[in-house]
Amino acid sequence: MVKRAADGDTEAFRQVVEHYSNAVYGAAYGMIGDFHTAQDLTQEVFWRSFKSLPQLKETAAVGGWLYQITRNVCLDHLRKLRRQPVPLQETAAIADSRYEEAYRSQQIHSDVRDALQTLEEENRTAIVLQMYGYSMEEIGSFLGLSIKAVDSRLRRIRVRLKRELMDAMDKAVSRNRLDAPVFAKKVVGAFLFPKMLRFPNPQISDELMEQVKRRFEAGHPGMTLHIHTVRNYHDKLRKYMADGEAPDLILMNSARGIEYDRLGYLADLRPYMQRDGVAAEHFVKPFADLLTVDNKVIGVPLAGATMAVFFNKAWFDRAALPYPEAEWTWETFAETAQTLMASQGDPKMWKYGASIYYHTNILEPIVLSKGGRFISPDGTRLKGYLDSPQTIAALQWVAELIHIKKAAAPMADYGFRRLFREGKIGMIVDYIDALHGIANMEEPFGCAPMPKFAEGIRVNVAGAGGIGISSRAAFPEYAWSFLKQMLLERSELSEQHAAAEIAGTRALIQQLGQTDDPIRKVFVNELQYAVPSAGATNVFWNSYFSGAVNERLLAIVKNNEDVEETLQWAAETIDSNLDSLSRLRA
DSSP, rough: OHHHHTTHHHHHHHHHHHHHHHHHHHHHHHOOOOHHHHHHHHHHHHHHHHHHHGGGGGGHHHHHHHHHHHHHHHHHHHHHHSSSSOOOOHHHHGGGGGHHHHHHHHHHTHHHHHHHHHHOOOHHHHHHHHTTTHHHHHHHHHHHOOOHHHHHHHHHHHSSSSSHHHHHHHHHHTTOOOOOOHHHHHHHHHHHSSSSSEEESSSSSHHHHHHHHHHHHSSSSTTEEEEEOOOOOOHHHHHHHTTTOOSEEEEEEEEHHHHHHHTOOOOOEEEEHTTTTOOOGBBHHHHHHEEEEETTEEOEEEEEEEEEEEEEEEHHHTTTTOOOSSOOOOHHHHHHHHHHHHHHHBBGGGGSSBHHHHHHHHHHHHHTTTTTTOTTSSSSOOTTTSSSSEEEHHHHHHHHHHHHOOOBOSSSSSTTHHHHTTOOOOOEEEEEGGGGHHHHSSSSSEOOOOOOOOTSSSEEEEEEEEEEETTTOOOHHHHHHHHHIISSSOHHHHHHHHHHSEEEEHHHHHHTTTTTTTTTHHHHGGGGGEEEEEEHHHHIIIIIHHHHHHHHHHHHHHOOOOOHHHHHHHHHHHHHHHHHHHHHHO
């Protein structure tokens, strides 16, 4: 089998990978202490072994040879970690609850890792391989030891470690073994095709991507679309670029896109667009603007979102109120909320005339309508913006609707969507993706445009995601063909994302009937008033600053703290952290 693999037999190489995948994986885990990283390094081991297999003189020694490659790959990885500074995203994520969840998750096997680290390297590998079901003969072949030596080592290890810890280790390792046949097929499929378009993604479902893969490959004979889901996408992308393993396609939201462009990760799409007659007007303007940096087009919009007001028609009917009109004000919104509250509200039952979740994601267009903003245009400071008279006035208006007029629910989370779906709230301010949860609510609902203050401007906010071409893509023309086929035309990918948001091109909006739908057309019409949200252009806003600001806003809702004092304190204290991160970013 090994001899045939060395002669280029891909099926034989698949069998080699299948047989040794968990041995390599176990050895890598023993040296690294992280299952996800160990899986990535296991792929790297087989990539190196495939290129070097013809030079292997003694095919019977393939196990020990793979072990040495595994050691080298792991040591290379550890050396890079020592040289690498703490990623900025990790620094910025301190206030992000998702970071805390990830951190807690990583601690689950800390006792197991600590126990393994007390053992010598070969002993760590031996005990892990035994837990993966390898025989003593196979372990000995892999480590270059006799069966007697393996048996002796394993006995000493089990005596050294407590029984409870061995049981915990056995469970942890067993739960994380590779599905060897599936892994082997994946490795061979990824490494052996001469033409392969690489598209790592952090979130798109496997089922959807399999449909995309079939469609693309059917139209591009000889080209394989290799799609693989990755965790810690931004860190992995940085590693791919640094290691000369750049993908061809890069998935991003607009804020990440701006950061990736700064790092030199993204190609300019204008030459492709000009050559193929794809005008900028083809895209939905706010979304296209978010993916354009210094006149450079860094991505094709996948989908995007704006905000509007959802209202329960039954509440309005019972109160004998007309449904909201296209041109209405926040002052009218407040009066309507009070009327609905007076006729049907009950705080004890959590029934309120309206809900404006006191969170930057929801509050931003209200602040903008007053002439305020949360952060400076260049994303470098909050002082003078978060605590400006206009921002304070806008947030004071919302706080009064909650605490003084008591017409809006004092929401501390996104539970307002559930309450609206259950018919307990008359109006909510939200993004288009809320449709997914409320589309099938029992009582009829409608949708109205975002109001404006009587003395303010009509404004909305937009966010968008897209796909770009790597500046170091191996097959940039195929990557551009992918973007045209999957995003500029109606496809499984563009259609599914548009189902939750707004399509990225004008043609798709028409083809999918989004302007014919009475609810969706409101969001589409709001595009003409939309400007980039704070989080759409500033990578630090989402990962750190919005969390820090919203922590203070929560105190206003829960404790009825003074709006002006709270915003002034928040701007002053958060700015010092902003300065530190801006220096680090530079």
